[in-house]
Amino acid sequence: MSAPDGIPIRLERAGKTFDDGTRALEPTDLTIEAGETLVFLGPSGCGKTTTLRIVAGLDQPDAGGRVWFGSDDVTEVPIERRNVGMVFQSYALFPNMSVADNVAYGLKVRRVDEAERRGRVAQMLEMMHITELAHRRIDQLSGGQRQRVALARAIAPRPRVLLLDEPLTALDAKLRETLRVEIDRLLRSLAITTVYVTHDQAEAMALGDRIAVMQKGRIAQIGTPREIYQRPSSAFVAGFIGAMNHVSVRADNGYLIGSGTRIPWHGSAPGGQIMFRPEDVSIHDGSVSPAVMEGRILSAFFLGDHTRLSVDLGAGDPITVRTEARCSFAAGDAVRLSLPAERILWPEA
Amino acid sequence: MTRRRHSGWFWAQLAFTLLVCAFLIVPVGMSMLAGVTKNYFIGIQSGVTLEWVVKVWTDYRHTIFLSIKIALACLACTLLIGVPAAYVLARTQNAFTRTIEELLVMPIAVPGLATALALIVTYGTFGGFRRSWLFILVGHVLFTLPFMVRSVLAVLSSIDLRTLEEGARSLGASFSQRFFGIVLPNCRSGIVAGSLMVVTLSLGEFNMTLLLHTPLTQTLPVGLADTYASLRLEVGSAYTLIFFVIIIPLLIALQWASTPRAAQRPPSDDADFDVRSPPQPAQPSHRAAPAHVRS
Numbered sequence: 001m002s003a004p005d006g007i008p009i010r011l012e013r014a015g016k017t018f019d020d021g022t023r024a025l026e027p028t029d030l031t032i033e034a035g036e037t038l039v040f041l042g043p044s045g046c047g048k049t050t051t052l053r054i055v056a057g058l059d060q061p062d063a064g065g066r067v068w069f070g071s072d073d074v075t076e077v078p079i080e081r082r083n084v085g086m087v088f089q090s091y092a093l094f095p096n097m098s099v100a101d102n103v104a105y106g107l108k109v110r111r112v113d114e115a116e117r118r119g120r121v122a123q124m125l126e127m128m129h130i131t132e133l134a135h136r137r138i139d140q141l142s143g144g145q146r147q148r149v150a151l152a153r154a155i156a157p158r159p160r161v162l163l164l165d166e167p168l169t170a171l172d173a174k175l176r177e178t179l180r181v182e183i184d185r186l187l188r189s190l191a192i193t194t195v196y197v198t199h200d201q202a203e204a205m206a207l208g209d210r211i212a213v214m215q216k217g218r219i220a221q222i223g224t225p226r227e228i229y230q231r232p233s234s235a236f237v238a239g240f241i242g243a244m245n246h247v248s249v250r251a252d253n254g255y256l257i258g259s260g261t262r263i264p265w266h267g268s269a270p271g272g273q274i275m276f277r278p279e280d281v282s283i284h285d286g287s288v289s290p291a292v293m294e295g296r297i298l299s300a301f302f303l304g305d306h307t308r309l310s311v312d313l314g315a316g317d318p319i320t321v322r323t324e325a326r327c328s329f330a331a332g333d334a335v336r337l338s339l340p341a342e343r344i345l346w347p348e349a
Numbered sequence: 350m351t352r353r354r355h356s357g358w359f360w361a362q363l364a365f366t367l368l369v370c371a372f373l374i375v376p377v378g379m380s381m382l383a384g385v386t387k388n389y390f391i392g393i394q395s396g397v398t399l400e401w402v403v404k405v406w407t408d409y410r411h412t413i414f415l416s417i418k419i420a421l422a423c424l425a426c427t428l429l430i431g432v433p434a435a436y437v438l439a440r441t442q443n444a445f446t447r448t449i450e451e452l453l454v455m456p457i458a459v460p461g462l463a464t465a466l467a468l469i470v471t472y473g474t475f476g477g478f479r480r481s482w483l484f485i486l487v488g489h490v491l492f493t494l495p496f497m498v499r500s501v502l503a504v505l506s507s508i509d510l511r512t513l514e515e516g517a518r519s520l521g522a523s524f525s526q527r528f529f530g531i532v533l534p535n536c537r538s539g540i541v542a543g544s545l546m547v548v549t550l551s552l553g554e555f556n557m558t559l560l561l562h563t564p565l566t567q568t569l570p571v572g573l574a575d576t577y578a579s580l581r582l583e584v585g586s587a588y589t590l591i592f593f594v595i596i597i598p599l600l601i602a603l604q605w606a607s608t609p610r611a612a613q614r615p616p617s618d619d620a621d622f623d624v625r626s627p628p629q630p631a632q633p634s635h636r637a638a639p640a641h642v643r644s
Binding site (some may be wrong): 056058078079080081083084085086088090092093094095096097105106109110153154157163 | 509512516517518520522523526530531534
């Protein structure tokens with residue numbers, strides 16, 4: 001099918017306060033590039049679904065906020081006339097219709113003529129590999145099948161924008177992975193501007209061109225998955241994507257000194273805490289560069305391709321170490337660790 | 350299959366149940382039988398006849414037709430008022446709509462005679478209206494409307510109406526397209542059950558109608574009371590017989606319509622047709638999908 005041209009979406013001071021006075025979304029400025037997939041990631045109650053609903057036109061931003069689709073100000077335009085495709089967490093498929101009728105619905109209400117409608121529905125069903133389900137009723141479908149129908153239905157009218165609200169949450173882990181791959185393939189082939197809401201970091205990393213991590217109604221950080229993972233702007237972002245270790249240190253005469261920790265350091269030391277990823281620490285191999293941390297193993301989990309150690313440095317929270325070393329570890333063993341200085345992060349918050 | 354030996358207690362319970370059933374059903378059978386007996390005081394051995402049925406049909410069929418007319422008109426009114434009302438109540442959940450929902454049952458809770466008296470006191474002086482069948486219709490609509498609203502509301506509350514409508518809106522559907530294409534078809538079972546309930550209740554309504562009717566607007570139950578009061582027992586019984594013939598198919602239909610269809614179990618994703626997806630481990634049914642969480 002011809003790829004519908006994506007349009008950029010712009011939020012301008014868009015905030016949302018519910019009737020009971022709760023601030024669901026602080027006034028936010030945000031641009032989503034044409035054809036880009038932006039993932040809103042965050043815990044429940046962080047405002048990600050509210051943001052999606054404002055983009056969709058299901059909710060209105062507070063006075064002063066504006067929503068732009070390309071050069072059109074769509075703030076006052078209801079969802080019916082925004083030409084968006086939406087996939088809901090509960091799928092919202094129509095139980096009174098067959099699979100084919102569900103997919104055809106958006107075309108029918110737009111009065112697309114019968115012949116074209118039928119062709120487009122067949123195309124969509126094929127694209128989602130559900131051709132043989134065309135005449136089934138919705139309650140005869142499994143969760144994964146429903147998900148595919150919901151996607152086919154959303155993209156059948158060739159929307160300008162595709163919105164997905166936790167589309168995989170209701171599925172089990174294995175199926176989620178399969179469908180994630182399929183959604184990724186679909187989004188690449190459509191090149192349509194997409195907003196995707198999830199609380200699952202793996203989904204966000206896999207699907208997002210950019211990720212907006214949200215916290216308490218604000219965008220805590222926005223960037224590519226790589227930027228977010230490697231340069232998290234705050235301890236919250238760091239903790240939400242992947243695991244992160246925190247160690248309290250003080251700068252002292254060219255070293256960062258902490259409990260069980262002595263790291264050569266010549267730059268500035270902006271805070272009292274350093275962060276690093278479990279996979280960036282390694283078991284000291286006895287080479288020339290000295291070990292920087294020493295501790296005692298609290299627990300060791302052998303997970304096949306790697307071992308996850310929990311190491312007590314003497315004070316503070318134990319740190320997590322992900323090592324691919326092939327030796328065996330036992331709780332109680334002393335362990336020496338090395339950590340490349342360039343992998344050390346300083347949280348701003 | 351093994352033969353199970355029942356204890357004496359089981360037989361005692363069965364006997365008791367059958368006795369209670371008989372206590373309730375025998376009068377019905379007796380009454381129907383009386384309607385075709387030549388002389389009830391002599392008994393069935395006096396012979397079987399359709400004379401009484403014919404007599405009722407000749408003298409009282411206008412009451413039957415009027416009852417059916419009122420029942421259908423009542424159905425039309427409750428559909429036009431009740432279904433949209435249920436929709437609004439389902440969509441708007443606040444203190445006001447909950448109060449309305451409670452108040453709706455008032456016409457059932459208040460004795461029919463009281464409602465009828467209130468209607469007469471208020472509108473009885475409008476002569477033309479008082480003398481027409483529409484006066485009875487108003488009473489019937491008042492009485493049956495809650496049943497329609499409740500029945501439709503129950504179905505609407507069991508489906509995620511808001512999300513279904515949002516889905517339709519996202520696909521570009523206007524309000525009327527959503528209402529007729531999505532909302533109504535999805536509360537069909539509630540509408541059918543409510544409709545049968547309304548028709549049955551309207552056909553059998555006596556309390557209110559006794560006061561609301563005029564000699565020219567007699568309905569079936571009122572006519573029935575009339576025959577028992579003023580004519581031979583056999584005539585009244587024949588009347589009952591005709592009433593049963595009308596009402597029993599409706600009751601059966603009501604039962605049938607309100608039984609939820611045995612929903613087919615959706616296939617689990619294990620049986621996903623898509624060969625590219627690896628075999629899935631056993632998993633819980635997806636019908637138990639978590640509720641939509643607004644974050």
